[in-house]
Amino acid sequence: MGCKTAVVVLYSVLLIRHVAGTMWNKKSHRFYGKSIEDNIKTRDDMHSRCPVKVSSKTCGGNGSVSTGARQPTSAVSVSGMSTKAYTTTDTIRISPGATPTLSSASVFQLEESWSGNNFFLGWNFWDSDDPTHGSVEYVDQPTAQANNLVSMNAAGNAVIGVETTPQVAGNRRSVRITSSSSFTGGIFILDAVHVPTGCGTWPAFWTVGLNWPAGGEIDIVEGVNDNANNQVTLHTNPGCTLPLDFGTGNLTVGSSVLGSNCAAAETGNSGCGMQANNANTFGPGFNNNGGGVYASYWRDTGINVYFFPRNAIPSDITAGAPTPAQWGTPMATFPASQCPPSQFFYNHNIVIDTTLCGDWASGVWGTSGAPGQEQSCAQRTGVSTCEEFVRNNGSAFQQAYWEISSVKVYQSSRQP
Ligand SMILES: *[C@@H]1O[C@H](CO)[C@@H](O)[C@H](O)[C@H]1NC(C)=O
Ligand SMILES: *[C@@H]1O[C@H](CO)[C@@H](O)[C@H](O)[C@H]1NC(C)=O
Numbered sequence: 001m002g003c004k005t006a007v008v009v010l011y012s013v014l015l016i017r018h019v020a021g022t023m024w025n026k027k028s029h030r031f032y033g034k035s036i037e038d039n040i041k042t043r044d045d046m047h048s049r050c051p052v053k054v055s056s057k058t059c060g061g062n063g064s065v066s067t068g069a070r071q072p073t074s075a076v077s078v079s080g081m082s083t084k085a086y087t088t089t090d091t092i093r094i095s096p097g098a099t100p101t102l103s104s105a106s107v108f109q110l111e112e113s114w115s116g117n118n119f120f121l122g123w124n125f126w127d128s129d130d131p132t133h134g135s136v137e138y139v140d141q142p143t144a145q146a147n148n149l150v151s152m153n154a155a156g157n158a159v160i161g162v163e164t165t166p167q168v169a170g171n172r173r174s175v176r177i178t179s180s181s182s183f184t185g186g187i188f189i190l191d192a193v194h195v196p197t198g199c200g201t202w203p204a205f206w207t208v209g210l211n212w213p214a215g216g217e218i219d220i221v222e223g224v225n226d227n228a229n230n231q232v233t234l235h236t237n238p239g240c241t242l243p244l245d246f247g248t249g250n251l252t253v254g255s256s257v258l259g260s261n262c263a264a265a266e267t268g269n270s271g272c273g274m275q276a277n278n279a280n281t282f283g284p285g286f287n288n289n290g291g292g293v294y295a296s297y298w299r300d301t302g303i304n305v306y307f308f309p310r311n312a313i314p315s316d317i318t319a320g321a322p323t324p325a326q327w328g329t330p331m332a333t334f335p336a337s338q339c340p341p342s343q344f345f346y347n348h349n350i351v352i353d354t355t356l357c358g359d360w361a362s363g364v365w366g367t368s369g370a371p372g373q374e375q376s377c378a379q380r381t382g383v384s385t386c387e388e389f390v391r392n393n394g395s396a397f398q399q400a401y402w403e404i405s406s407v408k409v410y411q412s413s414r415q416p
């Protein structure tokens with residue numbers, strides 16, 4: 001088999017996601033316990049590594065997502081915001097414009113909704129090696145169902161867990177799903193009751209385009225180990241940056257800017273992003289609070305990610321008539337002034353995954369000080385490596401599950 005470009009694209013993307021996170025978690029100029037110089041080398045090595053061991057830079061280049069998704073054509077722009085752009089076998093859906101819904105002024109149409117019994121329809125299960133080198137065996141849908149890694153609970157929520165067998169010889173089974181549909185612009189809403197947490201975990205809810213990094217990547221919910229504060233990250237082609245005068249005043253939870261150049265190639269693949277300062281945004285704080293809603297609002301004027309704790313979800317979202325103008329200030333915001341989304345983001349698939357250890361979670365196993373991670377996982381568990389802990393401590397992964405009420409995508413032909 002050749003170096004499947006599809007696999008390669010996602011492979012590269014995940015390598016990058018890791019690097020970004022680790023860099024921002026740094027307490028010193030170190031990475032994998034190595035010097036900055038070594039880090040740069042490491043990144044280059046990682047970036048050129050193909051799943052089939054073809055060492056070529058083209059592995060970070062073009063390709064289509066191997067998700068079984070309908071293959072998009074180049075982006076089709078419809079009056080400002082483009083709709084899903086598919087090949088001739090698909091109809092390009094153009095929303096009719098403002099449609100009064102309930103009492104709201106929402107102009108958005110529901111494009112996709114995953115919840116309850118239907119949650120696992122319309123996703124492709126990744127069953128290849130983890131591109132981020134996690135200690136996981138990603139399994140296909142029948143295996144995931146047979147092992148109860150995916151299910152619906154009594155509350156009607158989808159549950160996506162990892163294997164909790166006390167001891168495993170190699171990797172633990174886990175799940176990574178990619179939406180069959182892809183989207184250019186719109187509102188992506190995750191209503192989650194619980195996110196995976198605990199030493200060794202690295203979950204993420206994110207969207208990613210074709211031809212990475214040209215199609216861009218938006219990491220909406222992400223963190224490792226016992227992290228308490230969510231990180232939002234963009235990865236793009238050169239030319240996308242955050243304004244220099246970017247302050248915290250516009251951010252509801254006082255997020256910290258982690259990096260202002262979103263270009264993968266110019267930042268050692270770190271990208272740009274923000275970390276919430278509020279501990280109810282991720283991990284145990286999020287879970288103890290009954291979770292909440294993340295809404296990624298991507299339009300031509302910028303990308304905003306909003307977080308609403310369970311007790312403060314806007315009624316327009318609950319009513320299915322999203323009205324971003326009523327949402328207040330976002331947790332993370334990436335204005336178009338120095339990064340026009342129409343130029344840097346297109347044809348995104350949604351991905352939900354939980355890996356264990358891997359480049360990021362394993363890389364900071366011995367690191368203390370991050371919010372929620374005041375004591376390192378090495379100290380906390382008494383086990384010196386993440387991989388050893390994952391092999392021998394299955395019961396520690398009881399909390400390593402997603403419980404999701406719904407994932408919804410709204411689009412509009414008109415920008416409110
Ligand atoms: C990617 O595609 C573009 C346009 O199709 C092409 O110019 C470029 O050389 C390709 N890059 C790689 C790495 O194949
Ligand atoms: C933050 O808000 C101020 C005042 O509303 C506005 O002038 C400024 O452009 C905003 N900054 C960003 C980066 O959105």
Ligand SMILES: *[C@@H]1O[C@H](CO)[C@@H](O)[C@H](O)[C@H]1NC(C)=O
Binds near residue numbers: 380393
């Ligand atoms: C991990 O597993 C070892 C061996 O079974 C056990 O002694 C230890 O208490 C476990 N630690 C945690 C944190 O689960």
